[in-house]
Amino acid sequence: MFQVYLPIAEISVNLVLMLGLGAAVGFLSGMFGVGGGFLLTPFLMFSGIPPSIAVATGANQIVATSVSGALAQWRRNNIDFHMGALLIVGGVAGALIGVILLKMLREAGQAGLIISLTYVVLLGTVGLLMLVESIGAMRRTRAGRPASGRKPGQHNWIHRLPLKLRFPRSRLYISAIPPLVIGWVVGLLTAFLGVGGGFIMVPAMIYLLRMPTNIVIGTSIFQIIFVTAVVSVLHATFNQTLDVVLALILAAGGVMGGQFGVKAGQKLRGEHLRALLAVMVLAVAIRLLFDLVLKPAELYSISPLLAGV
Amino acid sequence: MMRRALLLATLLGFMPLVAAAAQAASPTPPKEELQAELSTREISIQSNFTGIEILVYGSIDFSQTKAPDPGNYDVIAIIRAPSQPLVARRKERVAGIWVNSRGEVYPAVPGFYAALSTRPFRAITSDETLKTLGVGIVNLDFGRPATEDLREAQYRSAVIRLKQKQQLFQEDDDGVSFVGRSLFRATVALPVNVPTGRYTADVYLFRDGELIGKNLSTLEVNKAGFERTIYLLAFNQPFAYGLLAVLVAVLTGLAGWFAFRRE
Numbered sequence: 001m002f003q004v005y006l007p008i009a010e011i012s013v014n015l016v017l018m019l020g021l022g023a024a025v026g027f028l029s030g031m032f033g034v035g036g037g038f039l040l041t042p043f044l045m046f047s048g049i050p051p052s053i054a055v056a057t058g059a060n061q062i063v064a065t066s067v068s069g070a071l072a073q074w075r076r077n078n079i080d081f082h083m084g085a086l087l088i089v090g091g092v093a094g095a096l097i098g099v100i101l102l103k104m105l106r107e108a109g110q111a112g113l114i115i116s117l118t119y120v121v122l123l124g125t126v127g128l129l130m131l132v133e134s135i136g137a138m139r140r141t142r143a144g145r146p147a148s149g150r151k152p153g154q155h156n157w158i159h160r161l162p163l164k165l166r167f168p169r170s171r172l173y174i175s176a177i178p179p180l181v182i183g184w185v186v187g188l189l190t191a192f193l194g195v196g197g198g199f200i201m202v203p204a205m206i207y208l209l210r211m212p213t214n215i216v217i218g219t220s221i222f223q224i225i226f227v228t229a230v231v232s233v234l235h236a237t238f239n240q241t242l243d244v245v246l247a248l249i250l251a252a253g254g255v256m257g258g259q260f261g262v263k264a265g266q267k268l269r270g271e272h273l274r275a276l277l278a279v280m281v282l283a284v285a286i287r288l289l290f291d292l293v294l295k296p297a298e299l300y301s302i303s304p305l306l307a308g309v
Numbered sequence: 310m311m312r313r314a315l316l317l318a319t320l321l322g323f324m325p326l327v328a329a330a331a332q333a334a335s336p337t338p339p340k341e342e343l344q345a346e347l348s349t350r351e352i353s354i355q356s357n358f359t360g361i362e363i364l365v366y367g368s369i370d371f372s373q374t375k376a377p378d379p380g381n382y383d384v385i386a387i388i389r390a391p392s393q394p395l396v397a398r399r400k401e402r403v404a405g406i407w408v409n410s411r412g413e414v415y416p417a418v419p420g421f422y423a424a425l426s427t428r429p430f431r432a433i434t435s436d437e438t439l440k441t442l443g444v445g446i447v448n449l450d451f452g453r454p455a456t457e458d459l460r461e462a463q464y465r466s467a468v469i470r471l472k473q474k475q476q477l478f479q480e481d482d483d484g485v486s487f488v489g490r491s492l493f494r495a496t497v498a499l500p501v502n503v504p505t506g507r508y509t510a511d512v513y514l515f516r517d518g519e520l521i522g523k524n525l526s527t528l529e530v531n532k533a534g535f536e537r538t539i540y541l542l543a544f545n546q547p548f549a550y551g552l553l554a555v556l557v558a559v560l561t562g563l564a565g566w567f568a569f570r571r572e
Contacts (some may be wrong), residue, residue, distance in 0.1 A: 003501075005359075007532060012358065012501040026565075033434075063559060064558040065562060065565075068562045068566040072566070112409075117406070152463060229559075232554050233555060236547050240547055242554050244539060244557060247554060247558060248558075248561065251558055251561040254567030255569075256565070259565075259569045290438070293407075294407075295402075299407075300398065300471060301471070303395070303396055304393060305393075305414060
């Protein structure tokens with residue numbers, strides 16, 4: 001009844017299930033203030049969407065959710081456009097490499113494996129770090145000290161690099177190299193994993209670039225729109241793996257779910273939220289790891305021939 | 310001499326009549342003719358497509374079966390989609406994780422293949438005939454010669470197993486049934502993941518193991534409407550398609566922002 005045929009994935013999915021998936025991820029991203037791509041892409045893979053299509057379509061869905069988010073941030077004047085532009089330049093370069101890399105892996109039949117492995121390493125690391133940090137914060141709160149353990153900003157090696165530029169909105173005068181590198185890494189991850197990359201970019205901007213926290217989120221979302229848009233176009237062009245129907249369903253669910261997530265998030269304490277998110281991130285990583293380690297019931301797989309093997 | 314010659318002439322003159330009389334007593338029946346048709350010649354895959362069942366039906370004109378019991382005739386129907394190259398890979402354990410191996414290429418594997426018949430194929434006719442007609446999954450060659458190699462056999466059977474699991478390979482030796490003396494019917498379920506293209510539907514009629522009639526026709530399976538537009542755009546104009554996808558996403562995001570911004 002509610003089955004929808006996806007023209008590119010060439011499978012039929014349940015409309016309600018996919019809307020629900022989009023809404024659930026939107027809810028979580030609204031609640032935790034993250035993009036949610038790193039949850040959406042694995043969930044799509046779990047529900048039977050081929051990994052390469054999950055990645056490209058996930059990236060496209062993030063365009064939609066980040067447009068909503070960026071507009072809200074822009075209204076609050078929380079975007080550093082100079083910094084954003086630099087991150088985008090790095091991001092586009094990284095995206096190009098990521099898309100070509102994924103194309104090569106797909107032709108060799110290894111895309112699913114490498115995507116899963118990268119997710120396991122990345123989600124495992126980020127999840128563990130977050131869990132440790134948030135438990136520490138909870139302990140400190142219980143002991144009566146302030147939850148935030150961050151020391152005031154200091155100059156580090158980043159500030160001694162050449163090619164210095166002025167970023168008036170962030171009130172920074174730093175080298176152009178770190179933003180370009182951060183953008184590049186995030187662009188690569190976007191193309192390769194179908195994530196926005198906020199979970200890498202936000203800490204990098206806070207701890208490495210020492211940008212003001214309120215501007216970090218807005219600038220990150222601003223950058224994500226453009227890099228995910230470029231990744232969408234590149235995947236569509238080189239890999240034909242972007243399913244616009246699936247992306248639209250997920251985006252519609254995501255935009256709706258996001259609104260409720262924001263409200264739910266306001267009811268929880270920051271460190272509790274982070275602990276919850278960390279547990280979820282770790283759960284996804286463990287599930288992906290299990291799929292890689294456990295002996296599959298069917299050892300063989302078939303796929304259309306993409307290029308000379 | 311004269312009398313003998315006369316007798317001979319008389320006999321010769323009578324011969325056609327005798328033959329005709331004999332024919333009247335047990336006439337050589339007209340040759341059986343096979344008629345077959347599909348319930349549909351065109352299948353459109355649209356957004357509500359979840360698979361479709363097609364009916365293959367037909368009749369044997371001048372059937373010599375006296376009673377509607379099986380035995381005299383056998384029918385085999387083969388529905389086949391265009392062949393495509395395919396890679397089969399086996400997962401192997403490398404450093405604790407399961408990794409795809411290099412794999413084997415099969416240059417021509419039918420995208421869909423269904424063989425239906427009134428009885429088990431080998432009971433109908435010789436293995437040779439089955440092989441020539443491509444009846445039965447075991448008789449498909451996938452575009453590369455079969456070898457006795459064990460590895461090859463494992464890969465081949467894996468391809469077949471996986472295709473069967475996806476319902477893209479089907480075999481039913483009880484799939485064709487007779488209705489009365491000369492009518493027959495068979496249904497084939499095309500699953501949601503059927504490939505597009507021009508399918509062939511071949512119906513063969515056998516009597517006592519001998520092929521006495523065939524009917525070859527085609528069937529078009531195509532994406533239609535919106536799905537077709539999207540699919541063609543994605544593969545023919547991928548850059549424009551990518552831009553369109555981004556535009557759709559941006560509009561969705563804007564719509565979401567406008568819808569919820571009052572708060």
